[in-house]
Amino acid sequence: MSRMVVVHGVRNYQRGLSAAAAADKLAAAWSRQLVAGYRDARLEHLAVPEISAAYYAHTLHDSEAQGTAHGLEDLSAVEQSAVLDWLGALGMPEEPAEGQSWGGLPLRQAIDLVARKRGVAAQTLARIAVAFMPEVYRYLASPHRRRQAREAVARAIAEAGGKVVVAHSLGSVVAYEALHAFDGLGVESFITLGSPLGLSGAVFDMLDPAPADGFGSRPPGLRHWINIADAGDLVALPRRLGDRFPVDVHEEVHMASADFHTLDMYLACGLTAAALAPHCVAHEPAGGPHTESAP
Structure with a gap:
């Protein structure tokens, strides 16, 4: 076989x-x-x-790994940046509204924006971000x-x-x-x-x-x-x-x-x-x- x-x-x-x-x-x-x-x-x-x-x-x-992320607030700055890359692929506008910057926009607000555009629950996107990005970062970094x-x-x-x-x-x-x-x-x-x-x-x-x-x-x-x-x-x-x-x-x-x-x-x-x-x-x-x- x-x-x-x-x-x-x-x-x-x-x-x-x-x-x-x-x-x-x-x-x-x-x-x-x-x-x-x-x-x-x-x-x-x-x-x-x-x-x-x-x-x-x-x-x-292993011993190098950080603690498990339980929520968006537990993600590091680099992991949050990776989440923004992912949200961009999902359809987040390249430029925010006038007077705003993505760097200053809370990650949860960016997720809400994409969730409304995609017609999915914001909680779903948040769960994916927390489950996926930390391990991706641990591997690549x-x-x-x-x-x-x-x-x-x-x-x-x-x-x-x-x-x-x-x-x-x-x-x-x-x-x-x-x-x-x-x-x-x-x-x-x-x-x-x-x-x-x-x-x-x-x-x-x-x-x-x-x-x-x-x-x-x-x-x-x-x-x-x-x-x-x-x-x-x-x-x-x-x-x-x-x-x-x-x-x-x-x-x-x-x-x-x-x-x-x-x-x-x-x-x-x-x-x-x-x-x-x-x-x-x-x-x-x-x-x-x-x-x-x-x-």
């Missing part, structure tokens, strides 16, 4: 578990969702690929944690021997950089779900390798890159990742009104299963030769 590697997004820290136990726990949960996705796509006649989890959340919760997270993902890919990598949310950023940083992992298909890779300022402009002329590069050796975005996903911005990266296929669909952006939602969607199925073919099992450049 074929095996794929899944890279998680934010809010997946498994307190009290070793990295290996956390990966096993996540993989078991994701496998159940993927079975539902194959059923939704009417692909029950196909073997559902086995999942190995690339767990890196522990690297963002610390060379030490960034290196550890990328190594954890590369190691999981090498140990599983997976040729298909599915990466969600912040995980798409970590996986993208890991595939660039470590040669010889043998990944052929990269499927990004709810990816913020193209988010100006907060993510795109801080990528390694740095974008050139406003365009990100393709990881070496990659044959297929498929991007899937829920039309209501407020983190997958800009949704058409192909405008900034050499994506081969972009798929977009309305998946859920309440459970948007979760990895469970994406894996249980038939669109994801249909995108995966052609690339999940038998290959050399884990334990075979691995690249010496992987950590």
